[in-house]
Amino acid sequence: MKNGPLASLLLAFAAVGRLLIGLLAMVGRVTTFTFTILARGVRPPYYPARFVAQIMEIGWYSLPVVGLTAIFTGSALAQQIYTGGSRFNASSTVPAIVVFGMVRELGPVLVGLMVAGRVASAMAAELGTMRVTEQLDALATLRTDHFRYLIAPRLFAAVVAMPVLVLIANSIGIMGGYLLSIYKLGFNPASYLATTRQYLEWDDIRMAVVKAAVFGAIIAIMGCYNGCRTAGGAAGVGKATTDAVVSSFVLILFSDLVITIVAFG
């Protein structure tokens, strides 16, 4: 069989099988990791100062990059809809589509990706460095559970901070579309705002908040999970950081699809 006609086919099956087993094992490890955070994080001791520090790190310090992303995206969206819509006399739909696009999709996803790039990488690098320099072991010998002290505050802060960031980004994005539509495309300000209000629905805002909270959880879990599993010195920290960002991106886009299908499917 080793050199038979089916040998290469079997090798291909084996490779796919190994990949699948590896993927399932990782899903199992991440799930166990998540339940451990929740099980330990809800029991004392609590670290409110660490939680507040993480709110600042994840929320406050992400505001500039999130604000810039939102205003550029909102403006570009308005221009695209105007240009594309004018081909079939639908350029008046700019305010409605800017609201839909920003609130339902672009706001949560772009903020999720920006914060994942900034925060998941930082979490993985910090915890990874702590792992390879034995600081996590030192915490244990000083009777401090790193799940409660380091990880739970990050998870809870990300779940709280992300919805606020997304609401701010949505507002800024809509404002970006408004400014471009008024000052470049010549829309009437009053009617633009009236249309925006008309198409802005509570259900969309709720969905944006749910998406943001889920993305926040993904960012914190993947950042901390990859950081805590770091092995092998500086190269290991680099790999953990990359893995945290890539896995956060993929999971954010996948969960966005799932939530959107569940909400509208």
Place this chain on the structure above:
Amino acid sequence: MATSFQPKIKLTDVVKRFDEKTVLDGVNLSVEHGESVAIIGGSGTGKSVTLKCILGLLTPESGSVTVDGVEVVGARARDMERVRAKFGMLFQGGALFDSMPVWRNITFGLTQGRIREPNRMRRIAEENLERVGLGRDILNLRPNELSGGMQKRVALARAIAPRPEIIFFDEPTTGLDPIRADVINDLITSLVEDLGVTALTITHDMSSARKIAHRVAMLYDGRIIWQGPRDRLYDSGNPYVDQFVQGRADGPIR
């Protein structure tokens, strides 16, 4: 319940593997109350792994580790926390927390990372710094602002601050100049002699081992191949120990 004839720490047939590699292959070792034991052995022979198995940071595949008669292997989190409260540990690289100043590092074991009674904690940090030969001028500095030797001594101050019953020293004199190394040796000796602390030290420094330890054990190929009083270290009759303590390239250790 701890009794006087019961070893403070006892390892029985401890086996620890990482994937296919067997690092500890049936380690047996006892440390008595108030005794200072040094473990010597080449790099990668599992000395740090032994300490981490005792602390419950790693779980052995088989065997038993007891501290004051309490089994550590498979212990519940609450029992493990009680056991760990007896320990202080000086890590090889110091393992100081980069994000906090020296005084908070030293008192971390007393506050579990929370900011409580800062004035009293700063006083405690100052007292412990003094014990390791450092002054109060570094209390507010971050670990990355200190030299390697100073970081080691701050880490030692952190290990002794909660006044543990047992202290593990992972290469305590590595990276220190000979005078500072001797200060650390004296400190370890005084902790054991004056305060009755039980000490387990990993070291490559033979003069340090002879000074601080009552007994020396050599780890090779995943097992304790020799143990005896420190005075026998250069007269062990064991070819592996002889080669190691004399630092010869030729001999049974490859």
